[in-house]
Amino acid sequence: MEQENKEYLFNPELLSPKKGNLCNFLTNEKINEHKRYVIRPLCQDDYKIDYIKLLSQLTSTGNVSYEMFNDTFSKMKNSDGMYYIIVIHDLHCNRVVASGSLILERKFIHSCGQRARVEDIVVNSDYRSKGFGKTIVQKLVSLAKILKCYKVSLECKDKNVNWYTSFGFSKEPGNSNFMQIRFQEFDI
Ligand code: 16G
Numbered sequence: 779m780e781q782e783n784k785e786y787l788f789n790p791e792l793l794s795p796k797k798g799n800l801c802n803f804l805t806n807e808k809i810n811e812h813k814r815y816v817i818r819p820l821c822q823d824d825y826k827i828d829y830i831k832l833l834s835q836l837t838s839t840g841n842v843s844y845e846m847f848n849d850t851f852s853k854m855k856n857s858d859g860m861y862y863i864i865v866i867h868d869l870h871c872n873r874v875v876a877s878g879s880l881i882l883e884r885k886f887i888h889s890c891g892q893r894a895r896v897e898d899i900v901v902n903s904d905y906r907s908k909g910f911g912k913t914i915v916q917k918l919v920s921l922a923k924i925l926k927c928y929k930v931s932l933e934c935k936d937k938n939v940n941w942y943t944s945f946g947f948s949k950e951p952g953n954s955n956f957m958q959i960r961f962q963e964f965d966i
Pocket of ligand 1: 836837838896897898899900932933934935
């Protein structure tokens, strides 16, 4: 039998107020009857339980092989604490049903501070309206605070602005633009 690879992207204790408790069962009793859902850092083996398929509900993923996934996973893990991807795992169906990332950026400004970005929030369409997205965003915002970031920001589709506003994100007057240039030749 293939050995299970439980390598976490980052220390799971960061998600758990109780030291040593590596799995964090969702606290909403109504939704989490029988301790079905856990929230935890991304694992290397999540590739095998359709992590990329989950991301494809957010945007185009391209063809990501296991080797490509592992290579990126290792680079993130060895990045000196810059990448924090969390998932909600449905233990009954053994699949990853929601995910979100917190990416840190080192700065010289703000006393060599760190800024954080919330990225790639996605909930499997079969699991919406259970508060999973909210749980993930709130965990990531708490994590940004624990990691002493001076601010946390995000960019999102226009239709989601009100949803993110409900977690305390706001458009600062005179400072609320998000712009981009897309390089089609590298978008594979
Ligand atoms: C949304 C996501 C962003 C993601 C992008 C993908 C959040 C808060 N925002 O803006 O993180 O990378 O969609 O869309 O999750 P794209 O492939 O068109 O860039």
